[in-house]
Amino acid sequence: xxxxxxxxxxxxxxxASAPPAAGREPPEWKYYSKCIHCGLCLNACPTYRVLGVxxxxxxxxxxxxxxxxxxxxxxxxxYVRHIDLCLNCRACETACPSGVEYGRLVEAARSEIxxxxxxxxxxxxxxxxxxxxxxxxxxxxxxxxxxxxxxQRSGLERAVLASRLLKIVPGRMDAIARLAPRMEKxxxxxxxxxxxxxxxxxxxxxxxxxxxIANLAFAGxxxxxxxxxxxxxCEVIIPKTQGCCGxxxxxxxxxxxxxxxxQANITAFAQAPVDAIITNAAGxxxxxxxxxxxxxxxxxxxxxxxxxxSARVRDVTEFLxxxxxxxxxxxxxxxxxxxxxxxxxxxxxVREAPRQLLAAIPGLELVELKETEICCGSAGxxxxxxxxxxxxxxxxxxxxxxETGADIILTANPGCLLQLRAGIAQSQRxxxxxxxxxxLLDQVSRQPGRSPTTK
Amino acid sequence: MNPPPLVRDLIRAxxxxxxxxxxxxxxxxxxxxxxxxxxPEAVVFPTSTQEVVRVIRVAARHGLPVIPRGAGTGLSGGAxxxxxxxxxxxxxxxxxxxxxxxxxxxxxxxxxVNLDLSAAxxxxxxxxxxxxxxxxxxxxxxxxxxxxxxxHTLAYGVTTNHVLGLEVVLPDGNVVHTGxxxxxxxxxxxxxLLVGSEGTLxxxxxxxxxxxxxxxxxxxxxxxxDRVSDATQTVAAITARGITPAALEMMDGFTLRxxxxxxxxxxxxxxxxxxLIEVEGLREAVExxxxxxxxxxxxxxxxxxxxxxxxxxxxxxxxxxxxxFGALGRIAPNYYVQxxxxxxxRLPEMLEYTAEVEKKYGLRIGNIFHAGDGNLHPLIxxxxxDPSQCDRVSRAAKDLMVKCVEMGxxxxxxxxxxxxxxxxxxxxFSDDDLAMLRRIKEVFNPSxxxxxxxxxxxxKICGELRVLASVGA
Numbered sequence: 034x035x036x037x038x039x040x041x042x043x044x045x046x047x048x049a050s051a052p053p054a055a056g057r058e059p060p061e062w063k064y065y066s067k068c069i070h071c072g073l074c075l076n077a078c079p080t081y082r083v084l085g086v087x088x089x090x091x092x093x094x095x096x097x098x099x100x101x102x103x104x105x106x107x108x109x110x111x112y113v114r115h116i117d118l119c120l121n122c123r124a125c126e127t128a129c130p131s132g133v134e135y136g137r138l139v140e141a142a143r144s145e146i147x148x149x150x151x152x153x154x155x156x157x158x159x160x161x162x163x164x165x166x167x168x169x170x171x172x173x174x175x176x177x178x179x180x181x182x183x184x185q186r187s188g189l190e191r192a193v194l195a196s197r198l199l200k201i202v203p204g205r206m207d208a209i210a211r212l213a214p215r216m217e218k219x220x221x222x223x224x225x226x227x228x229x230x231x232x233x234x235x236x237x238x239x240x241x242x243x244x245x246i247a248n249l250a251f252a253g254x255x256x257x258x259x260x261x262x263x264x265x266x267c268e269v270i271i272p273k274t275q276g277c278c279g280x281x282x283x284x285x286x287x288x289x290x291x292x293x294x295x296q297a298n299i300t301a302f303a304q305a306p307v308d309a310i311i312t313n314a315a316g317x318x319x320x321x322x323x324x325x326x327x328x329x330x331x332x333x334x335x336x337x338x339x340x341x342x343s344a345r346v347r348d349v350t351e352f353l354x355x356x357x358x359x360x361x362x363x364x365x366x367x368x369x370x371x372x373x374x375x376x377x378x379x380x381x382x383v384r385e386a387p388r389q390l391l392a393a394i395p396g397l398e399l400v401e402l403k404e405t406e407i408c409c410g411s412a413g414x415x416x417x418x419x420x421x422x423x424x425x426x427x428x429x430x431x432x433x434x435x436e437t438g439a440d441i442i443l444t445a446n447p448g449c450l451l452q453l454r455a456g457i458a459q460s461q462r463x464x465x466x467x468x469x470x471x472x473l474l475d476q477v478s479r480q481p482g483r484s485p486t487t488k
Numbered sequence: 489m490n491p492p493p494l495v496r497d498l499i500r501a502x503x504x505x506x507x508x509x510x511x512x513x514x515x516x517x518x519x520x521x522x523x524x525x526x527x528p529e530a531v532v533f534p535t536s537t538q539e540v541v542r543v544i545r546v547a548a549r550h551g552l553p554v555i556p557r558g559a560g561t562g563l564s565g566g567a568x569x570x571x572x573x574x575x576x577x578x579x580x581x582x583x584x585x586x587x588x589x590x591x592x593x594x595x596x597x598x599x600x601v602n603l604d605l606s607a608a609x610x611x612x613x614x615x616x617x618x619x620x621x622x623x624x625x626x627x628x629x630x631x632x633x634x635x636x637x638x639x640h641t642l643a644y645g646v647t648t649n650h651v652l653g654l655e656v657v658l659p660d661g662n663v664v665h666t667g668x669x670x671x672x673x674x675x676x677x678x679x680x681l682l683v684g685s686e687g688t689l690x691x692x693x694x695x696x697x698x699x700x701x702x703x704x705x706x707x708x709x710x711x712x713x714d715r716v717s718d719a720t721q722t723v724a725a726i727t728a729r730g731i732t733p734a735a736l737e738m739m740d741g742f743t744l745r746x747x748x749x750x751x752x753x754x755x756x757x758x759x760x761x762x763x764l765i766e767v768e769g770l771r772e773a774v775e776x777x778x779x780x781x782x783x784x785x786x787x788x789x790x791x792x793x794x795x796x797x798x799x800x801x802x803x804x805x806x807x808x809x810x811x812x813f814g815a816l817g818r819i820a821p822n823y824y825v826q827x828x829x830x831x832x833x834r835l836p837e838m839l840e841y842t843a844e845v846e847k848k849y850g851l852r853i854g855n856i857f858h859a860g861d862g863n864l865h866p867l868i869x870x871x872x873x874d875p876s877q878c879d880r881v882s883r884a885a886k887d888l889m890v891k892c893v894e895m896g897x898x899x900x901x902x903x904x905x906x907x908x909x910x911x912x913x914x915x916x917f918s919d920d921d922l923a924m925l926r927r928i929k930e931v932f933n934p935s936x937x938x939x940x941x942x943x944x945x946x947x948k949i950c951g952e953l954r955v956l957a958s959v960g961a
Binding site: 066067069070071072073074075076077081085086087088093096097100105106107109111112128129130131132403 | 508513516519520559577579603604607812817818
């Protein structure tokens with residue numbers, strides 16, 4: 034029989050056992066019992082499309098979580114492998130007729146894996162260094178960024194990549210090293226704490242969520258965001274004490290670290306009354322909008338502040354498309370296509386806003402990308418941790434992009450930018466650019482009135 | 489842990505990456521969209537007809553049944569393991585081998601996803617007509633096995649009307665070809681026999697399908713009613729006027745409210761029922777038929793008739809309809825969807841009977857019909873944590889099926905028989921009829937190793953719907 038048939042036996046055992054032992058945040062019956070195992074998610078799942086096995090489908094992953102909860106499946110190598118291989122792109126949520134919140138489930142499953150499963154030493158060490166010792170600490174991150182920038186600019190990086198050095202290292206270091214983001218100069222970190230006045234008449238006051246690595250590797254995108262916003266009459270506040278959003282930590286099951294980061298951001302943005310908290314990173318935006326979920330079972334006193342914070346978060350495209358019509362863009366003759374970032378399309382359900390903005394650029398021919406709802410393989414640090422799958426997805430994506438004949442490939446998330454740039458770098462076709470939507474808007478948005486005015 | 493001999497043989501027949509045999513993997517092949525039954529001894533993913541042949545031979549050597557599986561979206565348990573056996577998964581045999589637009593046909597492997605096939609030819613103005621609600625995930629191979637239908641069955645027929653020829657692997661490993669690339673090949677219509685045989689006569693490895701032209705014009709209407717009986721009477725009245733809409737669907741108010749909450753397609757939540765009507769064809773004809781249909785709806789007290797104004801609106805209405813089962817999954821812990829057929833003129837009577845069944849067993853039943861062709865999908869809501877409810881659901885479902893047969897209908901319109909309804913087959917077929925079916929099965933499948941326990945009654949449980957008894961996860 035349909036629905037829940039697979040998980041109906043004795044659900045009280047799990048439901049009634051709530052709340053679980055302190056700190057435990059396993060997948061909950063009230064969420065996974067919504068899955069009616071109809072399978073409509075299968076062809077929407079990037080990993081199922083590549084591998085064709087149930088274990089790597091959303092339905093199958095939920096089934097495995099249920100079996101773990103029931104004690105029919107151990108939290109062992111196989112289970113961890115399949116849950117790890119999930120991109121958390123949440124395309125299955127868009128496909129699901131029953132409203133299963135898959136992202137919530139897989140994040141819960143990963144927190145249980147963190148608690149119960151001992152990863153191999155090297156993997157544990159790398160995760161700890163990157164996710165716990167580096168990302169949450171802006172100063173360390175900046176120092177690391179400076180080192181990497183020096184390495185990249187000295188020509189050493191190119192020499193190493195050109196040499197066969199990395200080919201002899203086990204794993205896929207060679208492919209992975211090519212994914213390292215280019216450190217920009219200057220870093221956006223100098224901007225933290227500033228307030229940038231609106232150009233022309235001030236209509237809105239917004240706060241910019243600047244990100245962590247984005248400050249170093251996507252400083253240009255952040256600057257473009259500030260310019261576009263101020264030209265649209267926004268005063269842009271860039272709170273000083275903000276930091277990493279914690280998305281990677283939530284995805285990795287490190288909920289305590291994520292909570293600390295969330296608390297810091299909620300505090301940092303609580304100071305100034307603003308119309309919106311703007312992010313240009315879809316991955317960050319998704320978790321920023323879901324901060325309340327982090328405080329459902331732990332730290333309940335933060336739930337309300339989190340809700341207040343999240344209610345104000347807007348993706349930059351979402352915000353720009355929603356404000357009073359003021360999109361007098363300069364013409365641009367080009368053919369472009371747009372790849373939906375999964376965390377914008379599936380997690381935040383923002384589909385039309387970027388298309389509306391792009392359609393408002395005179396002369397721009399926007400060719401719809403087939404399979405735009407399928408992940409490009411970036412998925413945070415997935416292209417590093419699961420390089421082979423990420424590469425397979427990128428190849429499929431590039432074939433579709435090639436079909437469009439577009440010269441400008443647009444997206445709205447730093448991770449996707451990196452991945453797609455890697456894609457065109459490998460491609461035979463030259464002269465193509467990968468840009469954030471807001472970078473293109475920056476190019477075509479005119480300055481209002483005369484010179485920038487100070488308020 | 490070393491693989492057992494069966495697995496070593498399967499790996500030799502295919503490749504190491506093609507075989508699953510560890511306990512934790514087999515666990516994931518105990519279910520399909522209906523329910524969970526038993527785990528297979530192994531799962532194998534062939535990539536070519538030759539590999540399927542070798543797999544079949546390995547299975548025969550080991551005396552193990554073979555269970556073909558597409559995407560596992562079936563609703564009669566066709567892809568589950570009834571006893572034991574090897575699941576042959578077709579997810580990696582998903583190439584479109586040849587698309588021949590000039591002759592309106594395509595040759596595809598069984599694992600091609602239904603909607604992917606349509607998407608591949610839509611730019612050129614074609615599509616693959618069978619449109620089951622699971623079409624974004626289900627495979628053409630699965631459609632062939634179950635002879636799947638969909639809302640547009642009314643005008644375009646079911647899968648068998650769109651299959652020209654098949655390549656089939658028989659249990660002895662021989663490969664035969666049925667049908668042709670064109671209609672009406674002389675001799676027995678083996679293609680017709682194989683389509684809908686649920687994997688019990690042969691393993692299909694290649695399908696030549698007919699592609700249909702996208703219509704020049706489409707109108708999608710929603711007729712809204714305050715009384716269910718007005719809606720059901722409209723159905724027969726429309727066809728009585730000599731119009732066959734492309735689709736003629738009905739949803740009752742209970743279902744609508746769930747659909748609307750899930751999809752926000754714009755269905756009125758305060759109504760008793762709606763008809764979703766689609767008319768396709770040449771622009772002038774479509775306009776004329778639409779006006780006639782609107783008039784008929786008004787004659788039958790439709791409160792309001794809306795037309796989809798854009799392709800997006802149309803798509804949204806259909807998304808609501810196609811996600812309806814899932815939408816109901818949101819409002820009760822469990823549901824059991826039935827699939828029966830009656831003559832469409834008896835819809836009003838059937839709905840009254842359904843209401844009686846609801847009362848008799850104290851269960852809530854949502855009604856979704858492919859009303860135009862009398863294909864019913866009553867959705868019985870329940871909570872499986874309560875065993876007494878499970879028992880009532882089973883009896884209610886059987887009552888509905890018996891009534892369908894009494895009215896001159898059938899126990900399945902499109903979901904197939906599978907492990908769910910094989911014991912109900914004697915309701916429809918006499919002993920002689922069943923004996924004929926058995927003889928045919930023996931011609932193709934003398935060893936009985938192809939998808940055993942499906943379609944024909946096993947005689948182990950008498951005259952029951954098997955499904956609720958076999959939920960075993």
